C-alpha cells in the first residue's frame with residue numbers, strides 16, 4: 001500500500017504538488033495520470049525519498065521511505081532505464097545491487113529468469129536494446145521481492161512486444177497481491193493495463209476511481225477522451241496557464 005497524505009511540494013517558481021492525498025491499494029494495477037507538468041514525477045520522487053515534501057507525507061508499507069531499513073525489500077521502482085554503468089555486465093550490476101542491499105545471490109538468478117534476461121546476463125549494459133535495458137531496470141526493481149512496485153513511464157520507446165510484456169508483468173505482479181503504480185502518457189495502454197486510476201492536474205487530485213467508471217463519468221468513448229475532458233483546464237501550456 002502507498003499512502004499519500006496532504007502531500008505538498010513548493011518550489012520558488014510555484015507549487016508542483018498541492019495538498020495531494022490518495023491511496024494505492026494492493027492487488028490491482030493503478031494508473032497514475034496527468035498532463036505534462038502535473039506533478040507525477042515530483043510525487044513519485046517524494047514517495048521514493050528522493051525529494052523532501054514541503055508538507056504532508058508519503059508512506060510505503062506504512063513508513064516514510066527514509067525510515068525503511070531495507071528499502072529494496074519494500075518498494076521497487078523503475079524510473080530511468082539508463083542508470084546503469086554502460087560497461088557493467090547485466091549480472092554484475094544486479095549482483096552489486098544485491099550485495100549492497102544485503103540480498104542473496106539467488107535473488108539475482110530469480111530476477112534474471114523472471115525478466116527473460118538469463119541469456120543476456122554476460123552482456124555489457126551498453127550493448128542492450130532499450131527493451132532489454134527496461135527489463136534490467138525491472139529486474140533491479142524486483143530484486144528485493146518488494147510488495148510495492150512503482151513504474152514511471154515503463155513503456156516509453158518500447159516495441160509492441162515490450163509493451164505487452166510490461167502490461168502482463170504489471171498485471172501478474174498485482175495478481176500476486178502486490179501494490180503496482182504505473183505512470184504513463186499512453187492512454188490506450190493505460191486502459192488495457194490499469195483497473196484503477198489516480199489522475200492529477202496542477203498538482204491536485206482530479207480523479208481516483210476504477211478505470212471503467214472514469215471513462216463513463218467523463219462521458220468519453222474511451223480513456224483518452226475522458227482524460228482530455230477532465231484535464232483540459234490543467235494543461236500547462238494553455239493560455240492563462242500560469243502556475
Ligand SMILES: Nc1ncnc2c1ncn2[C@@H]1O[C@H](COP(=O)(O)OP(=O)(O)OP(=O)(O)O)[C@@H](O)[C@H]1O
Pocket residue numbers: 011012013015016034035036037038039040041042043243
Ligand atoms: N526542481 C524543480 N525546481 C522547480 N520546479 C520544478 C522542479 N521539479 C519540477 N518542477 C516543476 O513542478 C511541476 C511538476 O513537474 P513534474 O515533473 O512533477 O510533472 P510531471 O507530471 O511528471 O510531468 P511530465 O508528464 O511532463 O513528466 C512542473 O511545473 C515543473 O516545472
